[in-house]
Amino acid sequence: MIDARGLSKRYGDLAAVDDVSFSIGKGEIVGFLGPNGAGKTTTMRMITGFLPPTDGTAVVAGHDIFDDPIAARGAIGYLPETPPLYPEMTVTSYLDFVARIKGVARKQRRDSVDRAMERTDLTGVNRQVIGTLSKGFRQRVGLAQAIVHDPPVLILDEPTAGLDPLQIREIRALIAELTAPGAAQNTVILSTHIMAEVDAICRRVILINRGRKVVDAPLEELTADGTTLEEIFARHTSRDAADLEPDEPAEEAAS
Numbered sequence: 001m002i003d004a005r006g007l008s009k010r011y012g013d014l015a016a017v018d019d020v021s022f023s024i025g026k027g028e029i030v031g032f033l034g035p036n037g038a039g040k041t042t043t044m045r046m047i048t049g050f051l052p053p054t055d056g057t058a059v060v061a062g063h064d065i066f067d068d069p070i071a072a073r074g075a076i077g078y079l080p081e082t083p084p085l086y087p088e089m090t091v092t093s094y095l096d097f098v099a100r101i102k103g104v105a106r107k108q109r110r111d112s113v114d115r116a117m118e119r120t121d122l123t124g125v126n127r128q129v130i131g132t133l134s135k136g137f138r139q140r141v142g143l144a145q146a147i148v149h150d151p152p153v154l155i156l157d158e159p160t161a162g163l164d165p166l167q168i169r170e171i172r173a174l175i176a177e178l179t180a181p182g183a184a185q186n187t188v189i190l191s192t193h194i195m196a197e198v199d200a201i202c203r204r205v206i207l208i209n210r211g212r213k214v215v216d217a218p219l220e221e222l223t224a225d226g227t228t229l230e231e232i233f234a235r236h237t238s239r240d241a242a243d244l245e246p247d248e249p250a251e252e253a254a255s
Helices: 040-048 069-074 091-101 106-119 135-147 165-178 195-201 229-237 250-254
Strands: 002-011 014-024 029-033 055-060 076-079 153-157 187-191 204-209 212-218
Touching: 002 040, 014 040, 014 055, 014 204, 014 212, 029 040, 029 195, 040 055, 040 076, 040 153, 040 187, 055 069, 069 076, 076 135, 091 106, 091 135, 106 135, 106 165, 135 153, 135 165, 165 187, 165 195, 187 195, 195 229, 204 229, 212 229
Parallel strands: 029 187, 029 204, 076 153, 153 187
Antiparallel strands: 002 014, 002 055, 204 212
């Protein structure tokens, strides 16, 4: 569903993302990790079409982001760290607006909005003005706008940032539900700094450091020897790992 091919983004001499490649299949939920400034958000923005790559490309649900950008964007539901909400609109009117700009047919729009609200447990506040909602409910509205057009791919950037423990648990359960067998089985990239979140709902980890991919493996395989995800993160983002020469494998820094 997602095939990133040599994605790079340079700003002058600075390589924010350097030759990042990975493939993610249908129904996979992948934790996308890295320290601040590692290039996570830049990579996600290139995949979603918000930012053009300097080199490389990505194919989303069979659509190349350069050759067929409209179809590629239409296959993605994107929740940035700060949800793109209009606080003066009601939940229903906002989701209807988003459904229209995302190309949902008029005859299907009401059902699409109702289904998105039901999946994100917003039906009880559907007529409420977004600006009056709690942060947890606003985050739900952000997630609802990402799924209102029923995309096969979801890219979520820090979806539980700033939420209380109960809200975090609810959002995690919702994300897990979106990829559950028998459901629509969305493909999900989840960017987060919360290792427990990855442990709870992800089955695979991609970790980047200084714009380069340093880990791409099933979570179960990474932690099979009892190593925690926090330890793996520290090992591959330490100063020693970050200072490796370009042709030196990151794994050697851990030995």
